[in-house]
Amino acid sequence: MLRVGVDVGGTFTDLFAYDDETGEVVSAKVLTTVENQAVGVMQSIEAAGVSLAEVEYLAHGTTTGTNALLERRGARTGLLTTEGFRDVLEIMRTDRQSGYDLQWVKPVPFVPRRYRLEVVERVDKDGNVEVALDEDAARAAIAKLRDAGVESIAVSLLFSYANPAHEKRLAELVEEVAPGVSVSLSSEINAEYREYERTNTVVIDAYIKPTMVRYIRRLVEEAAGAGLSAKGSGGLSGRVFLMQGSGGLVTAERATEKPISTLSSGPAAGAIAAAAIAARLGIGDIVTFDVGGTSTDVALIHDGKPYLNTQKQVEWGLPSRVPMLDVESVGAGGGSIGWIDQGGALKMGPQSGGSTPGPVCYGRGGTEPTLSDALLLKGILADTLADGRVRLDAEAARRAVNEKLAQPLGLSVDRVVLGMIEIAQNNMANAARSVSIWKGLDPRDLTLVAFGGGGGMVAGAVARSLSIPRVLVPPVPGNACAMGLLMTNFQEDTAVAYLSRADETDVDEVNARLDALREETLERLRAQGVEESEAQLTYGADVRYRGQVYELRIPFPEFPITQASLNDLVREFEDVYESVYTIRLEQGVPEMVSLRVTASAALPRYELVPKVRRPDAVAEPKGSRDVLEEDGTVSVDVYDRYTLAPGTRLEGPVILEEPGSTIWIAAGMACDVDEFENLIIHTDASGATEPQTAAAVAAGASEGS
Template identity: 40%
Template sequence: MKAIGVDVGGTFTDLVYCDLASGRVEIHKVSTTPDDPSRGVIQGVIELCAAAGVETGEIDYVFHGTTTATNAVLEHKGVVAGMITNEGFRDIIHIGRHQRVQHYSIRQELPWQDRPLVKRRHRKTVGGRLAPPTGAELEPLDEEAVRRAAEELKAEGVQSVAICFLFSYLNPAHENRAREIVAEIMPDAFVTTSSFVSPQFREFERFTTAALAAFIGPKVRTYIEHLETALKSAGLEGELRIMASNGGVATAGMVSDKPTLTLLSGLAAGVLGGAWIGELAERKRLITFDIGGTSADIGIIVDGVYAETDARSTSIAGFPLLSPMIDIHTIGAGGGSIAHLDRGGAFRVGPKSAGAVPGPAAYGRGGSEPTVTDANLVLGRLDAEDFLGGGMKLDAAGSARVIGELATTLGLGPEEAAEGVLTVINSNMANAIRSRTVQKGIDPRGFALVAFGGAGPLHGAEVAAMLGIGEVIVPPYPGITSAMGLLTTDVKYDATRTQFQVSGAVDLDRLNADLAGMEADLAAQFRADRIETADMEFERIGDLRYVGQGYELKIPLPAGTIDAGALAGVLDAFHRAHTAEYGHAFAASPIEIVNIKVSGIGRIQKLRELAEPQGTSVAAAKVRTGPCAFRVDGVLATFETAFYHRPLLPVGEAFEGPAIVLQKDSTTVVPPRARAVVDRSGSLIITLGGAA
């Protein structure tokens, strides 16, 4: 099977071709086209196929990580959305909850109030009410009111509608009927329901998740349809699969119906790629560190398993979200991050980025502000003649000019200013990693840092040293690792049902019937995707809490029929998890099963391993030497530094820093007092002598 992975970033679009039968790999990078990302994707795919010597018609699958949904929310550039809800609940998505994001701030920004996904004038209310605990109908749906609401929304120019009723997670009948009526009156609109997007309790979060789907739905659907058409026009008849936030891939049709699945699409692929690289290098405790042009993304992997978000912390741009997602922390720090003085005169780097256009001054496209890339070039850590494998020449004079202007403003020399830019950005990224490790009781010194993305290997060693991490893993193709991560996963879908059952009075028949029903629904979806029954796996999770608590912990549920003994094991596991999370448990307190969830995994052929590097010697890989500036023991000094061509580095022969390792998709910095060696998996392992 032949497959292409495509990851669209803020600056570059990364592509990888892989013959999954032979393991042959070909990589490529093109500039992202922000006005229409699909243009860059098609250009890159055509050029990659030509470089690999394959016809576009030979490609079986295109796996794609997209930022369309993410950017629409982050930049608040969705469509004009409307909402239909119960009488008296028009302002649910405005009021939110009594908990404040910042408990003691009276001036904090609340995104659902400052920039609502659905403006109040586009929220319509109708009669009809369901009631817990079964979803029984108290009041019939007022279908005429739904028609009037749809007519009003159509007249107001609304392009998308979210239908959100109370207790629809127990009984979706009212929402489904309202959806049918709206679709009749607004046939061109994107119409979704809260029970379809996220059938679980907590109406504020459920309504907001549905509003997010409505806000981004038309853009995501249009992008997917346009991309499919463009791929077919280019001769690619293979199936398009989209990376989902839960760590699996989904069909284009599934993503078009549930656009919130892609809110962390590209970022999730990076964590998967980092986990795969760690597995090949036989490391199981990893911090994935993905730096692109605009952001740095951080994930934690323990014993080969990545962390997932929970109901307390799942959000996008501040909006709460009820959707399975890999736990990824993102900050505005990348190669394009701009160094500047803020209004108070403090020196900062990011979060504003030069992006792909105009990009850093080094790109020669009109960039006029100093960026992290410019600082690396001024310090000698980038080779102006060998960027993107020589495919792009860097403007060293342009970088020197903008860094020089910054240096004058700061009253420093050019190299001091450039090194200051890197120190600030590295400190920002180290602090972000501390927030996901130290602040959660995790000692980062027991982990290896997997540094990838276009800029990750440039900064990985110095960030690791700040954290006391002793080992950095740089993948064989670091700049394309997220794209390669797309080829290492399976199809994955999730199902959720709310239970509200208390220990001591659990209806096991209902529990088992709901679990079996969800597995049957997922199996039907997999069969529609042409996945054989033998390739299906199901994982069960329960959201449990002590009665009276506000949030839950995720506890694995056993396969098969759950009897009283199996249930007792689940409850014991909850007590242990509570102790691990909070330091104590209440053995005598009743436990509530809030939600049950099933993750369905459809196994597909994927990338397993890479060919062993064929380099002959470190001496043969040496390109030249040149001056590079590093701060050692608090003193900024210039070192004569060896530059190596990575494809020529052999397995097992170590070399000392300072060194710069060049390859087409990234540049790796091995600082003074560090040692590097290529292992059999192809990864470059950097050992830091100064790390604790």
């Protein structure tokens, strides 16, 4: 049965599909349609020659919600909150982005003060109602927001995580007074304590909800119109699934209920793919390196598992407190713009040309020179992209680099081109450092897994600068995020506040809370067509030392829990705390902050399969290209990647091309093709003696660790 994954990036929309009966794999890459990403999704399906009538399901990663946040193009949003807490969004926290900048200005809340209204009600921290909800006053507040033209209302009441009754009643009143206005409840989006973080989180959900609902519904309608429909008796067949930032899929219907869960869905899918591919080779410790047109996304995978972060910043000081894979992003990609700062220094990014107008060489109206322009002028990049669908104009790129950068700097175009690439690579290396060296890990024990359209062009240099010995470039790297959409499970995450010292915790109460979360989580899965018998559940708690601000997510070893398993949780927390922060607080008192339940249901997964070895195969270049180096221009052989048989060894400098990506192996490096058609790039060719199999790569990784 054919399954399709489509990931929308800032510059390109990528498709990856596979048929588990024939083993056929299909990929396609088209320019992202910024105004309506659904158009690009359907164009990618058409470009791949895929008939949706033959597709079991379509999995999708989108940046629609993220773009609405970053570009401040979300819905006009109102906030209903407990009397006295109208200005929580304005007060924020006491920390500052720049401690010594006297001109620093706080980030602007997503809801202006005139749309933040109070309602009379009060619930205490234990969920007891102290002041009943004044429904007449609430109706008046809702009417005022309706008349002001708000499209969406966020509701965040004090202690609603302990008793959501008033929030649920306000949702009913919104439907009564302002039908058609969407509503988001903090008790459903983030039922945890910390009123600022919870309020900002539900505001984010409400802010992007109308945009996301329109987009998802249109995509579902277009997919159905193109033939996507139920196949057989499977309850999930014929559906559109959305990727979550936490690394799991939900139905399109569920995504419209909680659109905040789709933030960072593309980077999460890429991390999932990299982890699965590395695991296939027996490699557990990797840094994922996803270089797209707009950004570079990196994540640390330890023992085969990505880290999960329960609080990410959409902008500095504006948190989104929902589970997301811990992916760090830096504004360095193929579209990163080169510019000169006030001191006369060359800079790269974080501004990007995106797909519209894009780099100068795309010929779509771009006027600012970008990393892609520099890679084209260096000679690494060919004169076409996306399997020939995008033709590149080297002369236009050269003019832009000369006029915008070389002449003002008083340097040659060649020197500026090399400088642009070096600076961008340093920016990317800093992102990789943030998840490896800065966390106390030795990069010599890691493998860099490079993908995205630009990953293979810069990964070798970045890895070498970090002393990472190996780079793994999977097949179809330009579409790896789309591939990752077909390598994960259905997933629901549920959490609730539970503040208790570990040495005073009532085990029966914890079990009762976890059981209630379990039922809530399973009900959400059942509503999406997943049978309870198919669900796998894990239980955990957020734990910290009493008096600290941040906590660690620790799994319970069993459920129902016992006093013994609670003690095991505390020991695990202290071990993890020491491994993360290098100290153990002997006098510290561990306490739980939140309880969590995650339910997943397995979906058919794509995985790499070994290719037949051809010991008599001879690698033949399809041509050559002049590549600019520090000491002049050198002629470099160019190979079609997929003509290289498993077991092939190439010495740098050499260029490998495929429809969605280009891989650059610099001088002093070597590259092996393994049995899965992965490329294993050795950043120090003197350390690579024989072409390596997956088993050999895994053995090398184990020895390094």
